[in-house]
Every structure is written in C-alpha cells, then in structure tokens.
Amino acid sequence: MHLQKLSLLNFKNFETQNFCFQEKINCFVGNNGVGKTNVLDAIYYLSFAKSYFNPVASQNIKHNEDFFVVEGEYKMPEKTETVVCSLKRGSKKVLKRNGKVYEKFSEHIGYFPLVIISPADRDLIVEGSDVRRKFIDSVISQSDKSYLQYLLNYNKVLAQRNSLLKYFAANRTFDAINLKVYNEQLNTYGSEIFKRRNLFLEAFIPIFEKRYQVISNNNEKVNLAYKSQLLNTDMLSLFEQSLERDRMLQYTSVGVHKDDLQFEIDGYPIKKFGSQGQQKSFLIALKLAQFDFIKKQANVKPILLLDDIFDKLDDTRVAQIIHLVNNNEFGQLFISDTHKERTEEVVKATNKPYKIFEL
Template sequence: MFLKKLSLINYKNFESKNLEFDSKINCFVGNNGVGKTNILDAIYHLSFGKSYFNPISSQNIKHYEDFFVIDGVFEKDGREEKIVCSLKRNTKKIIKRNGKAYERFADHIGLLPLVIISPADRDLIIEGSDIRRKFMDGVISQSDKAYLQSLINYNKVLAQRNSLLKYFAVNHTFDATSLKVYNEQLNTYGSEIFQKRLEFLQAFIPIFKEQYKAITGNSEEVSLTYDSKLLDTNLLQLLDKKLEKDRALQYTSVGIHKDDLSLDIMGHPIKKFGSQGQQKSFLIALKFAQFHFMQNLSKTTPILLLDDIFDKLDEHRVSHIISLVNQQNFGQIFVSDTHAERTEDVVKKIHQTYKIFKL
C-alpha cells in the first residue's frame, strides 16, 4: 500500500498544494514553520480521520478561511482508493471513500494502516495515563473493529452513568435500579476491552523488547506493564465498592478508562530514571513495534511517517534506524527535516527510490 497523490486546500498553512509521491521514500525539507509537519499530519488525517497534533478539527482550517479539504489517492492491493476528508466551519466533518461518505468514522479506521514517529510522542512518557491508553487503543482498533465498537459503547455508557450521578447530586435523590443498568453495561463492555488489552500486550511486549534491543544495540532491560484494577477483581464489584465515592465525586472513579501502562527501564520508571537518549530509543521502539504488530495482523505494510526525528536523535541512533529500515520489510516512508543535505545523505543509505520536496 502507498500514497500516490495528495492535494490540500486551506489545510493549516497551505492555501493550495498538490504533491505526487514516490512509492518508497519521500522527504520534506525546509526551515521550521514552512509546513513540513503539516503535510505529514494531512497524511495522518486521511488514515485516522483526525489530526495527530490538534484534535480540534476547526483549528486545522487555514486562518480566515471557512473550510479545508484533504484529498489522497492510495494504491492498495492493486486498486486505487480515493479518500477525501473535508470540514466546513460549524458543520460536521465528512470522510469519503471512492466518492461515498462514511456514516460512521469508525468504519474507516484500519483501512489505511499508518504509524507516525514524532517529537510529540514524548507525551507518552511524561503526560498522564490517558495518552498511554490512547496509544494502546489506537493500535488495537486499527486491526479490530469489534474492539473499537466496544470502546465507543463503553464511553457512551460511562458518559450516561456520570450524568446520572450528577442528576442524583443536584436533585438530592438516588435510584439504585437505574444505576445498576449502567453498571452491568460498563461491566460487559469493560471486560471485553480489558481482555483484548491483555491479549494485545502479550503479543506486543516481545516485539517491543526486540525492537529496543535492535535500536540501541545493548541489553538494557525494558518493560511494559499493564496497570488495571480489573487484574484483581471484576468491574461490577469495583463499582459497588466505590459507589459512595462516585456519588460524592459525581463521576465514575473506577473502570478501564482509568487503566495505565507502566514504562520501565532496568526496573524503574523511564520518566524519572531514563536518560533523554534512552527515552527516545524507548519511544521509537514502541512505534516500530506498533508498525510490526499492525503489519503482522493486517497483512498490509503500514505507511511510516518520521517527523523531525533526525534533528532530535544522535548520529548513532539514526544509523541504527537506517540499518533497521534497510534490513526489514518497510513500505512507503515520509520524512521531514530541516537540513536537505543531511536528509539526502541519510536516505541514500537506504537502498530505495526517493523524492525530496523542498518547501
């Protein structure tokens, strides 16, 4: 699978831009602020129906304009797939596949597998648990539509339960029967999600460790651990136990929406004890593991976006990444960088065809 053409209208800093790509390596070079990352984000948008960097869709419309359009032509399994993503201010976003609009965006997820590696990924280490949950959910959802639907259903019921808890507090009332209905639904969807997360990590963790070793060339022990209260008990029991707390807080304080991933190096949190280099290697290993996990499941080679990573990594790590790309079965790759000469030197070491776009 690869992206053949991309057209942008009023997307971020671009009034109009048309690009035709090489099926292997494409590099965007230029000074900071010219829109290199925005092009990568537009490609991400076509795959996921949203921006990687700014989830508020209206803020991706060019200043003083009323709409944006992202138009991409992909080749997949010998057929063309034309994907158009458009948004007009104060209306709902539309995603079309071969001229037909999706009724549900969820139906699009997984059609065009894609992995992005960006400096923004550091949030996985330094920010809260919701970022790490989104990473897990994003990887699983691209290859498991039933999981994505369970997640949508769970979040819908969670919002309803939270509204009911607020209603109880405002009206000084309580109805155990109504709450029980939501508890049972949360338990049903939550148990499915919990089980699939466990299965995912069982398959994902060995791939991640293998990628970390390949990138660093050393034997530092790294680990991912799933933190969930459901490891000890079921969700119905947890909800009963935390009922008084939930009534006081007016929201649901336990469930799979509170789960986390512990990221450790040599038995200690990488956030506190990992050097900058170790943290960068950890993140790239996570993303390379995501790439291989998705490739194995979907039988399609994901598109790989490398945003500004040559500027953020030392030469040793860059050479390791290049050797991995040479050795392993990667498909189409998009790279952004501020230095044209450095980029060309790097891509020449990958024995594939390439195009360089100077912005």
C-alpha cells in the same frame, strides 16, 4: 499499499498544494515553520480523520478561510482508492472513500494503516494515563474493528452513568436500579476491553523489548507494565465498592477508563530515571513495535511517518533505522527534516527510490 497523490486546500498554512509521491521514500525539507509537519499531519488525517497534533478540528482550517479539504489517492494491490476529508466552519467533518460518505468514522480506521514517530510522542512519557490508553487503543483498533466498537459503546455508557450521578446529586435523589443497568452494560463492554488489552500486551511487549534491545545495543532492560483495577477484581465488584465515592464525586471513579501503562527501565519508571537518550530510544522502539504488530495483524506494511526524526537521533540510531529500510521491513516512508543535505545523505544510503520536496 502506498499513497500516490495528496491535495491540500486551506489546510493549516497551505492555501493550495499538490504532491505526487514515490512509493518508497518521500522527504519534506525546509526551515522551521514552512509546513513540513503539516503535510505529515494531512497524511495522518487520511487514515484517522483527525489531526495527530491538534484535537480541535476547526483550528486546522487556514486562517481567514471557511473550510479545508485533504484528499489522497492510494495505490492498492488491485485498485486505486480515493479518500477525502473536509470540514466547513460550523458544520460536521465529512469523510469519504471512493465518493461514499462514512456515517461512522470508526468504520474507516485500519483501512489505511499508519504509524507516526514524532517529537510529540514524548507526551506518552510525561503526560497522564489517558495518553497511554489512547496509544494502546489506537494500535488495537487498526487491526480489530470490534474492539473499537466496544470502546465507543463503553465511553457512551460511561458518559450516561456520569450524567446520572450528577443528576442524583443535583436533585438529592438516588435510584439503584437505574444505576445497575449502566453498571451491567459497562461490565459487558469493559470486561471485553480488558481482555483484549491483556492479549494485545502479551503479544506486543516481546516485540517492543526486541526493538529496544536492537536500538540500544542491549544496554538496558525495559518493560511495559499493564496497570488495571481489573487485574485484582471484576467490574461489578468495583462499582459496588466505589458506589459511595462515585456518588460524592459525581463521576465513575473505577473501570477500564482508568487503565495505564507503566514505562520502566531496569525496573524503574523511565519518566524519573531514564536519560533523554534512553527516553527517545524507548519511544522509537514503542512506535516500531506498533508498526510490527499492525503489519503482522493486518498483513500489510503500514505507512510510516518520521517527523523531525534525524534531528532527535544520534548517528547510531539513524544507521539502525536505515538498516531496517534496507531490509525491506518498511513500506512507504515519509520524512520531515530541516537539513536537505543530511536527509539526502541518509536516504541515498538506503539504495531505495526517493523523492525530496523542498518547502
């Protein structure tokens, strides 16, 4: 699988732009602000129907325009497929594959697997637990459709339970039977989510540790620790124990929506005790492990986007990534960088076909 063509219309800073890609390595070079990352984000859009960098879809429309269109043409093993994602101001986003409109975007996730490595990944270390949960969910969802459905169902019921708790508070009333219905549904979905996250991390953590050891030359020991209230008790017991607190707070304070991943280096939180270089290595290992996991589960090499990657790495780490490209571990690769000469020197060393786009 590889992306052959990309067309942008009123997407971010692009009025109209067309690209024809090489099936191995494609590089976007130019000064800051010319739109290199925006092209990578458009490719991300084709896989996930959303931006990696900006959750507000309407802000991806070019200034003073009413709509955007991102279109991609993929070469699959036996056929060519077309994906179009468009948005008009004031309307719902539309996603089509081969001319057919998706009713649910979730049906599209995993069809064109993709992994991005970006400076924005630092949020995984410095931001709250929701960012790390989204990472886990994104990796599992690309190879497990039913997991994504459990997640969507859980979040829908969670919103309903929270609304009911607010209603109780506003009307000074309480209905235990009504609340119990939501508790049981959340227990059904949440227990399955917890089970699959556990199984995922059992498989994922050794892959991640191996990646980190290679990148860091075995200098430190790293770990991912799964934090969940369900490790010690079941969902229904949690709801029972937190009932009074939930009524007071007017939202659901326990459940798998509170899960977290703790990033550790030599037994300590990397956020506090890891150097910048260690944190960068940790994040790259995390994303390469994501690539490995999806490749194994889906039996296809995901598209890999490297945003401003060489600017953030020393020569040793760059050499390591090039070694991986040489080993044919990767499929199609997209790179953005500010230095054309540096990029060309790096990709030439891979001995793979490449194309450079100056923006």
